[in-house]
Amino acid sequence: MQDSLPLIGHIAFGIIDRGTNLLQIRPTTLCPLSCIFCSVDAGPATRNRITEYVVDLNYLLTWFKWTVKEKGLKCVHAYIDAVGDPLTYKYIVELVRRLRELSFVETIAMETHGALLTEKVAEELDDAGLDRLNLSLDALDSIKAKMLSGSLWFEVNRVVKVAEYITSSLNMDLLVAPVWVPGINDEEIPKIIEWALRIGAGKRWPPLGIQKFELHKYGRKPKGVREMKWQEFYAILRKLEDRYGVKLILRPEDFNIKRTKPLPLTLRRFEKVKVRVVGPGWLKGQWLGVAKNRVVTLVGSRSEPPIGRKVSATVLSAKHNIYVARVT
Numbered sequence: 001m002q003d004s005l006p007l008i009g010h011i012a013f014g015i016i017d018r019g020t021n022l023l024q025i026r027p028t029t030l031c032p033l034s035c036i037f038c039s040v041d042a043g044p045a046t047r048n049r050i051t052e053y054v055v056d057l058n059y060l061l062t063w064f065k066w067t068v069k070e071k072g073l074k075c076v077h078a079y080i081d082a083v084g085d086p087l088t089y090k091y092i093v094e095l096v097r098r099l100r101e102l103s104f105v106e107t108i109a110m111e112t113h114g115a116l117l118t119e120k121v122a123e124e125l126d127d128a129g130l131d132r133l134n135l136s137l138d139a140l141d142s143i144k145a146k147m148l149s150g151s152l153w154f155e156v157n158r159v160v161k162v163a164e165y166i167t168s169s170l171n172m173d174l175l176v177a178p179v180w181v182p183g184i185n186d187e188e189i190p191k192i193i194e195w196a197l198r199i200g201a202g203k204r205w206p207p208l209g210i211q212k213f214e215l216h217k218y219g220r221k222p223k224g225v226r227e228m229k230w231q232e233f234y235a236i237l238r239k240l241e242d243r244y245g246v247k248l249i250l251r252p253e254d255f256n257i258k259r260t261k262p263l264p265l266t267l268r269r270f271e272k273v274k275v276r277v278v279g280p281g282w283l284k285g286q287w288l289g290v291a292k293n294r295v296v297t298l299v300g301s302r303s304e305p306p307i308g309r310k311v312s313a314t315v316l317s318a319k320h321n322i323y324v325a326r327v328t
């Protein structure tokens with residue numbers, strides 16, 4: 001990463017502000033798994049990605065602190081996530097430790113699918129000050145877990161053991177967050193709920209956060225799977241809540257997430273802008289650009305990126321300071 005590349009503006013790396021007191025920190029796009037339902041087409045089986053990004057630790061922290069200051073936040077929840085798996089980040093423990101040193105960081109949470117999780121890594125993260133691990137575990141059945149992860153080598157039993165070690169021996173909390181893929185792991189969901197409750201997940205926060213499978217433009221869709229409607233999804237969650245006496249429909253308040261002043265947009269939708277091309281894009285047909293202190297995804301060109309040149313573009317979207325512009 002070049003120092004001249006802002007870490008606000010891209011969905012795949014850097015800092016994401018959605019107008020609350022929680023900031024997403026995305027240090028890497030890499031993932032060892034190839035989940036068959038992956039909404040961001042990650043891992044070895046990717047079909048759309050042409051670049052993976054890994055962000056320098058100091059640079060990431062500089063932009064995190066800058067964002068907190070720009071937003072005028074006194075306290076912030078740091079949430080480490082990725083369009084991949086944060087555990088692939090070589091400096092993940094150091095990142096947590098450095099975040100912990102910042103007096104304005106209220107909580108630190110991280111999500112993972114657990115493929116790279118070991119007892120040692122869990123201990124190191126705990127010592128560094130991680131408050132909560134959101135573990136996406138989509139099946140307890142080992143064959144089904146291999147199938148869902150698109151990775152024959154993936155051993156869910158190993159992940160289960162580490163999860164049980166976390167709840168029994170470490171300070172950090174565990175939130176189990178399976179992705180429910182209708183028709184594929186329906187029978188696993190109640191088993192996962194029972195297991196999460198049995199092992200004592202959710203000491204400080206809710207123990208479970210069941211995720212709805214959603215189709216995305218560049219995501220993977222397993223054959224024959226239909227997307228559930230939100231209404232249907234919540235109706236089933238309500239029934240499961242009654243059956244197990246546990247909260248499954250989560251709200252921002254459950255994590256003390258509050259609306260705050262968003263980071264100002266520097267580019268507006270439909271604005272015509274000159275963008276400096278700085279590198280290859282994340283997905284096919286994209287370039288990476290910089291304009292007005294934001295990183296911009298440039299779409300609409302199949303050729304090699306003319307690095308260093310300024311091109312004219314029209315901003316297509318600017319929501320949450322994530323910018324996509326079409327080269328004109």
Ligand code: SF4
Binds near residue numbers: 043113
């Ligand atoms: S769902 Fe998560 S763990 Fe699975 S391939 Fe996608 S990014 Fe990786």
